[in-house]
Amino acid sequence: MAQTSGATTKLAQHEAVPAPTDVGALANRINKETRTLHNKIDKMMTLKLALALRDPKIYRQGLQSFYHVFATVERCLTQQINANNEWSDMLNEIWKPEIARTEKCEQDLMFYYDDNREKFEKPIMPEQIEFVNHIVKSVHDKPYLLLAYLHVMYLALFAGGRIMRSSISRATGLFPQKNGLSHEEIVKLGTNFFTFDVADENLLRLVYKRDYELLTRSGLTEEQKLEVIEESKYIFEQNGKCVSELERHNLVRLSRKWSYIAATKGYYVLMALLVLAVVYYVRRLVVHAMF
Known part of the structure; x- marks a missing residue:
């Protein structure tokens, strides 16, 4: 049984799965097969984030891009869980409501867009639209492909959430001024996306990874696992296209920045x-x- 004591997470030995050396675990297989893509996107995101944190208009566009992906995944996930089909129980047991990002991201976007929902409600850029349409069609035909998104998109937030919150809170010029609010209060209003409302984020991550592995280990055929791995590759590639699209869209603004020129x-x-x-x-x- 998982237990928490203050900030310390305790797991029984058999619950700490998958082991890093478990080459058969679906999560480990995804990580191995997407490592090159992951490193490429990670390097791209590190550079672009450093630039975006200097410009609130660019940052909110990037946040909006991810919002559409998470909102679409969570909407499709809810539909599949409620469909009472062969995948409903597995998806429901893996999913943890605490990791849902749609509402959290909406809170941030309402903050950065001055409570104007029309500014971000629908994707308008081609690669974002392509991504959303692909998710809807793919998981409608094969609901188990949601498992690719539940691994790639959400575990990335677990891994980088705290680091991102710290980086964003120190960003100069990113946050708009709000009358009567301290800097700390303003930062809190604009960093909901990277916050999980649980006592122990690490415990949530470990339990999530454990349930993902235990339920997918024998719940998928080898062919289905390979399809999930291929979908995971697509996620990295399409995320990269969305980031590049935003860069092109903001090329004039970026080209005026010495940091962009230097990079x-x-x-x-x-x-x-x-x-x-x-x-x-x-x-x-x-x-x-x-x-």
Whole structure:
């Protein structure tokens, strides 16, 4: 039985699953098969987040992109659980209401869009629309593909939620001023997406991972597991496309930022500066020699 004591999580030995060395565990297989894609997206997100945290308009667009994915997944998940089909019980037992992100993300977006829901309610960018439509069609035909999203999208938040909250809270110029509220209160209003309303986030993560493994281990055929792995790859790829789409959409704004120039064209800027420096010193030497 899982127990918590203050901030310390205690699990019985048999509950700490899957073990990192369990090569048959679906979660471990997904991680292995998507490692290259994960590293690529992680590097991309690290750079883009650093830039977005300097511009609230870009940050809220990024948050909006993820909102549509989570909202669609959770809407489809609810439909499948209520459908009373062969996948309903498995999905219901794996799902934990505390990890739902739709309402949390809405709270943040209402904050950043000044309570104007029309600004974010529907996806308007092509890759976001493609992502949402793909989710709806795929899980309607094969409800077990939701398991790819329950692993990739939600465990990513468990892994990075605390780090993200810390990074965002220190961001300069990201938060709008609100009369009568302290900086700490304002930060809390704008970081709901990365907050889980539980006493012990680590315990929630461990129980979630345990139930995911125990229920998928014999509940899926090998062919279905392979399909879940392929869908997981698609999630990483499409997330990358959505991020790149936002970058293109904001290219004019980004191109004015020195941090963006340094990150994307740093090598060429450095070489240009070196050339200018060489020309300058050569010119000085020539002038000195002549006079």
